[in-house]
Amino acid sequence: MPSVRRLSHEFLERQGLTTFFGNPGSNELPFLADLPDGFRYVLGLHEGAVLGMADGYAQATGRPVLVNLHAASGSGNAMGALTNAVASRTPLVIVAGQQVRSAVGPEANLANVDAPALMKPLVGWAAEPACAQDVPRALAQAVFEARLQRRPTYLSVPYDDWDAEAGANSLPVLDRRVQRASVPGAEQGRLLAEQVASARRPALVLGGDIDTAGLFDDAVRLAERLGGPVWAAPSLFRLPFPNRHPLFRGVLPAGIAPVSRALEGHDLVLVLGAPVFRYHEHLPGPYLPEGTRLIQVTDDASAAARAPMGEALVADPGAVIDLLMKMLDSPSTPVGAYRTAPEPPTAEGSRLHPEEVFAALRDEMPEDTAYVVESTSTNAAWWRQMDLRRPGSYYFPAAGGLGFGLPGAVGVAMAQPDRPVVGVIGDGSANYGITALWTAAQHRIPVTFVLLRNGTYGALRWFGGLLGVPDAPGLDIPGLDFTRIAEGYGVPARHVSGAGELRAALAERPDHPRLLQVDTELTTPS
Template sequence: MPSVRRVAHAFLERQGLTTVFGNPGSNELPFLAGLPDGFRYVLGLHEGAVVGMADGYAQATGRPVLVNLHAASGSGNAMGALTNAVASRTPLVVVAGQQVRSAVGPEANLASVDAATLMKPLVGWAAEPACAEDVPRALAQAVFEARLQRRPTYLSVPYDDWAAEAGDNSLAVLDREVARAGVPDAEQGRRLAERVAAARRPALVLGGDVDTPGLFDDAVRLAERLDCPVWAAPSLFRLPFPNRHPLFRGVLPAGIAPVSAAFEGHDLVLVLGAPVFRYHEHLPGRYLPEGTRLVQVTEDASAAARAPMGEALVADPAAVVEHLLKVLDGAATSGTPYRPVPEPRTAGDGDRLHPEEVFAALRDEQPEDTAYVVESTSTNSAWWRQMDLRRPGSYYFPAAGGLGFGLPGAVGVAMGHPDRPVVGVIGDGSANYGITALWTAAQHRLPLTVVLLRNGTYGALRWFGGLLGVPDAPGLDIPGLDFTRIAEGYGVPSRHVTGAGELRAVLAERPDGPRLIQVDTALTTPA
């Protein structure tokens, strides 16, 4: 009779979860014993970096990814990074070790008391099987729940379970498949199409779920068919529309009043693949202008249920866009010129570059299909002013705003897109939260470029201090950090560039491994 471990490995192999991101502890070793030859274990040096790498990898590949963490302590270290995965609806399957069953009740060292509750309500599903024979079934549920909900799941397994006999019925999980269809029925499709066609001044709001191959381009066709303005949903973590397209109006501000103001004069707002809405700054007001109707289309039933206004259709946005393109009259416009990029602002300081100069250099010197993982919050305005991103999968940002995603996320995206250039644009404040990911990049010789923007302060917090009337908050400056020396210590070649010309020359190079480019930049604000 096969062991629980053997059945689990076979199930994971059949489901394609053969890349394991982890940082092992003693409780995890029995699960990792005897991994089949086709498995790949990606070691991270801190659990937050492990989850960030897995998050980037899963977003890049579009598939669930297995994460292996250590009991309560390792799982706790990972929870900050998990908030980003939850907000980006990333299907991570987290399997954590647990003490042997007989030691959990007495709370022996490394026992995770009430392990499933530890991770709730953060993850979409969490459990610890009641007995060893239930581990294969519970592991299958963790995978299917992550895939169906598109949200991390968590399974705690006592380490003596892995060597136990799996039971006569355990092999039944190997042939299981769970699928979901999200096509609206005929009546739902007809009503939505009639509503969109009847709108005098419709507007589109697109979320991160639209940033997928095929749907990204179909969303452009739909916008051109409707000839309507397009916004990205607030708190953007993926770019769902070419940012220099003439119909693109930018990212909606993350406040109630300014969002409502943006919709003035529109009788219909169609929201595709986004919650309604992920506000940030507390700027109260009416949710919608008088006479404006909002319709949300999302696969996320929870997002549909919690929205404070409008109508919602829980369906696959791709199927809805395809339906609208078929039934709406008219042909999409073609050959529409993209908006030109303005000249970058300069810093006015010989020792520092304006972030726009850095982003202009990236735009001009990097290939057009480059994927950017950005974690420099104080430079958002400069970023969107200079970049020209026209392809799906071009932009990744920490979805919940939790710092530490950028460097690990860039490593994960580079692993998920081995044939696509990947650049991490990382602020010096955020780099420290996931710095250990550089070691993983070096070990795997990933062709990853990290552009480290060093301004010596938490720039976004300085901006927020002004908004909140707290100009004298302590702890906002971080002088004395040299990331070239830190990166070299992790095995990543590094360089400190001091001028725009030198930066362009360095970016034009195409190394076959990771590198870090440190650039001193002037302080800017997110808006």
């Protein structure tokens, strides 16, 4: 009879979870013993970076990824990054080591007392098996729950379980498959199509789930069939629609009142693949303009249940798009040509305006480049200059938790080695995931990090004005030289001092990671 470890490894191999991201401790070593050929363990130097890399990797592949953390301390270190994975509905399977079973009750060192409770309510499912023979089944549940819910799961396993005999009843787990289908019924589909077709001025709001599900091009076809304006949902973490498309109106603001103002004049708002809505700034007002009806279509039952207004249909947005395409007539007028970006403003002195940086990225990088962005104070400048027309072109920390950008870019680049990947990182956020540079260097990942250095927490300065707190301490971060930090981790780096030099550097195509530090003028998110 195989051991729990061997059976679990075989199950993971059959499920395609052969790339692990982790930072091990003593409790995890027995799980990692005798890994089969073909398994790859990607070491990160801090658990926040580990989880951020796994988040980017899972989003880019669209498949569950296993994360290996160390008991309570390692799990705690990863929780900030976990908030982003929860908000982006990333299917991470987190397996953490636990003390031997006899040592948990006496609270021996490295025992995680009530381990599942530590990660709740963030994860979609958390458990610690009641006995060693239940580990393979519980591991399978963690994988299937992550896949079905599209949300991280957490399994704590006492380390003496891995050497135990699995037992005959554990063997059937190897052949298990769990699938999900969510197509609206005939009457639901007919009613929805009638509501959309009868609207005088419909508007479409698309969420990051559209890109996650591979529906980017389908959303374009639906929008052009409807012929009405398209917004991206607030607090955008993936781009669901080409941002220079003539129907695109931008990302909805993350406040109640400004969202309502943006949607004025529309009798129907169809929301696909997004919560309704993920607000940020507290700007109260009516949820919707008078006379506006909202219909949300999402496969996230929790998002449908908690929405404060509108109707909801829990269904696969892709199936709904297919249904509407079959039932709606084409518009009488063509949509027109894609918009061009404006000429970027220039900064005074030696600094560059962020729009100059983004114009250089747009012009010099290949059209299929994937961008992992964590420079929140330059958000408005980003959307004014970039021209993103491909699926999977944009990743952003979904919950706003800093530390995603650097490791997320590493994970995306590992998942898509044949696609150019650029991490656009602010100097404030870079420090939260800086150790990911070491992993990029060790694996020789050809990712470009563009480090925007303005010497301050720019987004916080903007929020200080919004909240009437202009004199808050701790907002400046002078004296950071990321070229020296990057080189210390093994990543070649240079300080770029002008637009011409930046464009020349971006035109190069090295086969290794690199960091380009650019001093930029302070801007605001909007």
